[in-house]
Amino acid sequence: MTTLNSKIPKGQLENKWTGYKASQNLVNPPNKRKIDVIIVGTGLAGSSAASSLGAMGFNVKIFCIQDSPRRAHSIAAQGGINAAKNYPNDGDSVYRLFYDTIKGGDYRAREANVYRLAEVSNNIIDQCVAQGVPFAREYGGLLDNRSFGGAQVSRTFYARGQTGQQLLLGAYSALSYEINNGNVQMFTRREMMDVVIVDGKARGIIVRNLITGDIERHSAHAVVLATGGYGNVYFLSTNAMNSNCSAAIQAWRKGAFIANPAYVQIHPTCIPVHGDYQSKLTLMSESLRNDGRIWVPKKKEDAEKIRNKQLKAKDLKEEDRDYFLERRYPAFGNLVPRDVASRAAKERCDAGFGVGNTGLAVFLDFASAINRLGKNVIEERYGNLFQMYEKIVDENPYQNPMMIYPAVHYTMGGIWVDYELMTTIPGLYAAGEANFSDHGANRLGASALMQGLADGYFVLPYTVQNYLSSDIKTGAISTTLPEFDAAEKAVKDRLQGLLSIKGKRSVDSFHKELGKTMWNHVGMGRTKESLEKALVVFKDIRERFHKELLIPGTTEGVNIELEKATRVEDYIDMAELITTDALTRNESCGGHFREESQTEEGEAKRDDANYMYVGAWEYKGTGEMTLHKEDLNYENIEVKSRNYK
Amino acid sequence: MDFTLKIWRQENAKAKGRFETYKISNISSDCSFLEMLDQLNETLVDKIEIPICFDHDCREGICGMCSLYINGRPHGPDDDITTCQLHMRKFKDGDTITIEPWRAKAFPVIKDLMVDRNALDKIIQAGGYVSISTGGVPDANSIPVSKKNSDLAMDAAQCIGCGACVATCKNASAMLFVAAKVSHLALLPQGKVEAKERVLRMVRKMDELGFGNCTNTGACEAECPKSITLTNIARLNREFIFAGILSEDKY
Numbered sequence: 074m075t076t077l078n079s080k081i082p083k084g085q086l087e088n089k090w091t092g093y094k095a096s097q098n099l100v101n102p103p104n105k106r107k108i109d110v111i112i113v114g115t116g117l118a119g120s121s122a123a124s125s126l127g128a129m130g131f132n133v134k135i136f137c138i139q140d141s142p143r144r145a146h147s148i149a150a151q152g153g154i155n156a157a158k159n160y161p162n163d164g165d166s167v168y169r170l171f172y173d174t175i176k177g178g179d180y181r182a183r184e185a186n187v188y189r190l191a192e193v194s195n196n197i198i199d200q201c202v203a204q205g206v207p208f209a210r211e212y213g214g215l216l217d218n219r220s221f222g223g224a225q226v227s228r229t230f231y232a233r234g235q236t237g238q239q240l241l242l243g244a245y246s247a248l249s250y251e252i253n254n255g256n257v258q259m260f261t262r263r264e265m266m267d268v269v270i271v272d273g274k275a276r277g278i279i280v281r282n283l284i285t286g287d288i289e290r291h292s293a294h295a296v297v298l299a300t301g302g303y304g305n306v307y308f309l310s311t312n313a314m315n316s317n318c319s320a321a322i323q324a325w326r327k328g329a330f331i332a333n334p335a336y337v338q339i340h341p342t343c344i345p346v347h348g349d350y351q352s353k354l355t356l357m358s359e360s361l362r363n364d365g366r367i368w369v370p371k372k373k374e375d376a377e378k379i380r381n382k383q384l385k386a387k388d389l390k391e392e393d394r395d396y397f398l399e400r401r402y403p404a405f406g407n408l409v410p411r412d413v414a415s416r417a418a419k420e421r422c423d424a425g426f427g428v429g430n431t432g433l434a435v436f437l438d439f440a441s442a443i444n445r446l447g448k449n450v451i452e453e454r455y456g457n458l459f460q461m462y463e464k465i466v467d468e469n470p471y472q473n474p475m476m477i478y479p480a481v482h483y484t485m486g487g488i489w490v491d492y493e494l495m496t497t498i499p500g501l502y503a504a505g506e507a508n509f510s511d512h513g514a515n516r517l518g519a520s521a522l523m524q525g526l527a528d529g530y531f532v533l534p535y536t537v538q539n540y541l542s543s544d545i546k547t548g549a550i551s552t553t554l555p556e557f558d559a560a561e562k563a564v565k566d567r568l569q570g571l572l573s574i575k576g577k578r579s580v581d582s583f584h585k586e587l588g589k590t591m592w593n594h595v596g597m598g599r600t601k602e603s604l605e606k607a608l609v610v611f612k613d614i615r616e617r618f619h620k621e622l623l624i625p626g627t628t629e630g631v632n633i634e635l636e637k638a639t640r641v642e643d644y645i646d647m648a649e650l651i652t653t654d655a656l657t658r659n660e661s662c663g664g665h666f667r668e669e670s671q672t673e674e675g676e677a678k679r680d681d682a683n684y685m686y687v688g689a690w691e692y693k694g695t696g697e698m699t700l701h702k703e704d705l706n707y708e709n710i711e712v713k714s715r716n717y718k
Numbered sequence: 719m720d721f722t723l724k725i726w727r728q729e730n731a732k733a734k735g736r737f738e739t740y741k742i743s744n745i746s747s748d749c750s751f752l753e754m755l756d757q758l759n760e761t762l763v764d765k766i767e768i769p770i771c772f773d774h775d776c777r778e779g780i781c782g783m784c785s786l787y788i789n790g791r792p793h794g795p796d797d798d799i800t801t802c803q804l805h806m807r808k809f810k811d812g813d814t815i816t817i818e819p820w821r822a823k824a825f826p827v828i829k830d831l832m833v834d835r836n837a838l839d840k841i842i843q844a845g846g847y848v849s850i851s852t853g854g855v856p857d858a859n860s861i862p863v864s865k866k867n868s869d870l871a872m873d874a875a876q877c878i879g880c881g882a883c884v885a886t887c888k889n890a891s892a893m894l895f896v897a898a899k900v901s902h903l904a905l906l907p908q909g910k911v912e913a914k915e916r917v918l919r920m921v922r923k924m925d926e927l928g929f930g931n932c933t934n935t936g937a938c939e940a941e942c943p944k945s946i947t948l949t950n951i952a953r954l955n956r957e958f959i960f961a962g963i964l965s966e967d968k969y
């Protein structure tokens with residue numbers, strides 16, 4: 074049986090990573106050219122890893138679903154990226170960023186990983202600036218910072234409301250440079266369908282060419298999955314349409330563990346749901362909470378009048394408004410972490426104070442900021458977000474407060490990795506949102522971009538090389554090995570199997586059904602009953618999926634329904650993983666809120682005595698899994714209950 | 719709302735395409751254009767017909783994956799938006815809407831409304847970067863940049879690589895796209911070092927890939943969802959002439 078060894082280096086927290094780098098094994102330049110690395114995914118994590126490993130001299134092959142690497146979901150990140158530069162001289166440091174991240178994650182992340190993340194955060198900003206990423210600047214020509222939830226310092230670097238775009242274009246430019254140099258080969262419109270394991274090691278992948286429909290084999294000495302998060306299990310989320318969890322699920326079925334799947338981040342500031350034809354939800358960046366104030370009416374009558382359009386929000390008197398975050402959490406106010414803000418909004422709406430036609434919305438109001446700073450300043454800071462809002466909702470947010478509601482946004486859980494970002498399968502790595510590593514039970518704003526780039530630019534180049542040092546004599550891996558035959562056959566059989574169901578229901582109809590169950594039973598508030606009920610529903614959905622699914626067309630050429638079908642089939646597994654993990658973890662922590670475990674004031678109540686561990690799940694056949702626990706030890710931080718009051 | 723849709727259908731790159739007409743009803747005015755197409759596709763799947771193939775991903779105007787020529791305009795009848803940000807409230811009940819793929823020599827159709835825009839990546843690979851590898855770079859604040867230039871660089875860097883500029887141009891020129899990248903980097907000290915090689919290589923690559931010449935019609939600026947301005951093309955021309963004069967290497 075696989076056991077969990079996190080391989081955390083010995084020594085003092087501050088010296089672990091330096092020590093690791095000093096003692097790792099290296100591969101000399103001529104040998105690097107004999108070694109192939111596959112990277113799946115071209116988001117921040119994948120593109121940065123590919124360009125770095127390519128520049129070092131390894132032969133890199135990189136894959137993505139979209140028509141261009143620049144379109145990976147990372148492009149959509151809005152708000153910013155954290156680093157411990159302390160440019161504003163407000164008391165920030167590597168330790169403080171480390172501390173805030175562990176605390177923000179509700180003491181469910183590994184100390185050593187998080188410290189390393191904080192340590193390399195500054196290198197990321199240097200790297201990006203050198204690439205020409207146009208971060209916002211002050212009049213003196215130096216870089217500007219803003220604050221994000223869960224921090225009392227300004228450490229967030231940003232490029233208007235398009236930070237992810239600019240960072241990804243930076244990584245994409247580095248990738249393009251290496252493609253031009255011949256060190257990296259790019260494969261677009263390819264979907265990984267399986268990992269190939271030879272003698273216990275990851276040695277390649279099977280992909281489907283999404284244009285021709287051909288099934289292709291690619292071999293390598295190591296494989297990195299940088300395939301993003303699994304938020305789309307919920308159908309409606311802020312993720313892009315092509316975001317999916319299939320690569321993670323393939324790896325899981327081959328023996329990689331999935332850790333902490335229950336930790337899903339519900340983001341407080343998204344545009345509310347408005348119709349059942351809706352295909353996705355749109356985020357309004359957390360940075361808006363720097364200047365926007367969140368409120369609902371104090372009186373239910375007023376809320377009802379606003380819902381019925383008999384009263385306008387801006388006409389409601391100041392004393393009749395309940396700025397509930399400022400009221401409940403005076404120290405952090407509107408800048409409490411996301412999980413806290415989301416639950417507070419849900420609480421008000423459930424109690425009947427919500428606005429919007431569904432009653433499932435709260436206000437995010439810029440009136441006082443516009444009065445204080447002027448419309449110009451607000452426009453400069455958030456112009457593109459305001460435009461985006463107006464295009465969708467058809468209302469001018471400079472004049473009327475925005476309406477927002479929480480939505481599924483990010484997944485802290487993911488493929489279990491050790492300190493080297495290696496999964497439980499030797500030679501298989503996971504990076505970026507696809508792994509579980511750094512955010513514990515809740516991620517702070519502007520930290521996903523930091524983690525993706527840390528993994529790709531500054532961690533994997535060292536750890537992958539360390540592993541590959543034992544492969545210098547292996548020679549190229551042949552794609553005609555029986556393991557490749559078997560994997561290819563399994564993929565072809567699977568696709569043929571789905572096509573031959575010939576039922577009467579579309580893939581999307583199943584996805585919507587699954588998503589609704591997830592949101593209602595495994596969403597912001599979870600109970601033993603709701604979770605047990607969900608598990609029964611998922612079993613039923615899987616059975617009906619395999620009886621009633623309808624996919625027009627064949628495996629040849631573009632087949633968009635077939636593409637969606639394998640993903641939805643995998644979402645069912647992921648739904649069971651999330652729910653089983655949530656059921657097992659009978660405590661509330663970060664994004665995981667068990668209603669059974671709360672204080673009298675309705676705050677989340679952790680149970681450190683019983684649950685201070687990483688829950689890593691091993692695949693045991695369809696619908697079956699077993700739990701492995703990795704204990705968390707805090708040696709450099711005092712574990713407290715999170716307090717943002 | 720009810721609509722009549724005339725949609726370009728083409729099995730694959732080699733097949734001959736044709737317009738097909740579809741009716742769709744009960745569409746909410748708050749629905750996005752792509753969600754309207756999703757609903758049409760659901761009805762096609764129910765009838766065991768092949769759904770309409772179109773590119774899309776983020777559905778919030780940033781990834782550049784969506785395309786579509788709608789009633790003769792790339793990204794449809796609204797300004798400063800991408801197709802995924804277009805909403806049905808921009809149309810009148812009962813309208814007939816014509817939907818075509820991007821049409822340009824450098825963007826061959828793959829299927830229906832989906833085209834191949836790989837050429838844009840190739841142009842970037844020819845020089846749209848600062849030639850550095852990971853590590854060994856100076857502290858970020860050791861490279862000051864005036865706020866003005868930084869803002870102008872950001873204006874240009876907002877290009878999402880959608881190709882609407884090419885699709886709308888009668889010459890199918892990619893000049894606005896190239897100019898956006900050249901400007902972004904030429905405005906920053908980090909990019910200045912190789913500015914001249916960059917502009918020559920990118921322009922040469924663009925020509926090589928079958929994009930047409932720029933004759934300054936300005937159609938690209940009008941249709942660009944990210945408001946990339948013609949000033950960037952002027953800047954590219956300056957850089958290009960300057961680089962041509964100074965160039966010792968043959969590009």
Ligand SMILES: Cc1cc2nc3c(=O)[nH]c(=O)nc-3n(C[C@H](O)[C@H](O)[C@H](O)COP(=O)(O)OP(=O)(O)OC[C@H]3O[C@@H](n4cnc5c(N)ncnc54)[C@H](O)[C@@H]3O)c2cc1C
Nearest residue numbers: 114115116117118138147152153265301505506519521522
């Ligand atoms: C709207 C929005 C705003 C955000 N804003 C911020 C922010 O301001 N700050 C912050 O820190 N974080 C933010 N985040 C989170 C952050 O953007 C993501 O967590 C991060 O970008 C993920 O990067 P990644 O490289 O791990 O994966 P992704 O960018 O999701 O890339 C995944 C890649 O994998 C490929 N892929 C997936 N499956 C397969 C497969 N089977 N075969 C082949 N290829 C595959 C895809 O094609 C893609 O290239 C935001 C997220 C959203 C949704």
Ligand code: SF4
Nearest residue numbers: 877878880881883942
């Ligand atoms: S310049 Fe404008 S139209 Fe052209 S690719 Fe860029 S964003 Fe699209």
Ligand code: FES
Nearest residue numbers: 775777782784802
């Ligand atoms: S789908 Fe991303 S820009 Fe339209």
